Amino acid sequence: MTYDEIVSQAAEFLGELRSxxxxxxxxxxxxxxxxxxxxxxxxxxxxxxxxxxxxxxxEAKTELLGVPAALVAREGAVSEAVARAMAEGALAHSRADLSVAVTGVAGPGGGTAAKPVGLVHIAAARSGGATVHRECRFGDIGRRPVRLATAEAALALVRRLAG
Structure with a gap:
């Protein structure tokens, strides 16, 4: 997916949210x-x-979103728990109704056997409602493709949560 296609999806989603x-x-x-x-x-x-x-x-996850440093230390920044905490923290530190959060390994370096390049955790939260999570394993497809695929998947997840 190209950036322009993601922008088109985002524009449709904005219209749904606006309505x-x-x-x-x-x-x-x-x-x-x-x-x-x-x-x-x-x-x-x-x-x-x-x-x-x-x-x-x-540090930014902790300072700006309130993600507990102990959680990051225990689970790692690239984890379901941290993605969920980021989504919930974004809601808590804003006036929004919905949030979407992403954390992952875009590459080309930084991957491990347990957390390879292309692993991304996405979470979306709704004020007064559920927090949902999706794990994506895009593989070592290149930094830009991982980032674009993550944006597409994140918009799809939060769009489903918005109903």
């Missing part, structure tokens, strides 16, 4: 703001896009 007067916040690690960029590519997105957090470092 329900819902607002969204992003919390991004491995995508470095790519999801927020896609959501704000559309004029008038400010009534739906509440804010975005780029929490690339472990």
């Amino acid at each position: 329900r007067t819902l607002r969204i916040v992003t919390a991004e690690s491995c995508t470095g703001g790519l999801i927020a960029a896609a959501l704000t590519e559309t004029a008038g997105s400010s009534d739906v896009f509440e804010r975005g957090f780029v929490t690339y470092s472990n």
Whole structure:
């Protein structure tokens, strides 16, 4: 999927959120703001896009989103638990109704046997509702393709949660 196709999906999703007067916040690690960029590519997105957090470092996850440092130390930044904590923390530190969070190994380095390049954890949360998670294993397909695939999967997950 190309960035332009992701922007098109994001624009459709913004329209759905706007019709329900819902607002969204992003919390991004491995995508470095790519999801927020896609959501704000559309004029008038400010009534739906509440804010975005780029929490690339472990310290940023803790300081900006309230992810417990002990959780990061125990589970690792690339984990379901941290993705869920990021999504819930983004909601808690914003005025949004929905959040989406991503953390993963985009590559080309940084992978291990347990957490290979292309492993991404995505979580989406709804205020007063559920937090959902999806693990993606894109493989070592290249940094940009991993980031684009992550943005696409993240938008799909939060879109399903929004109903």
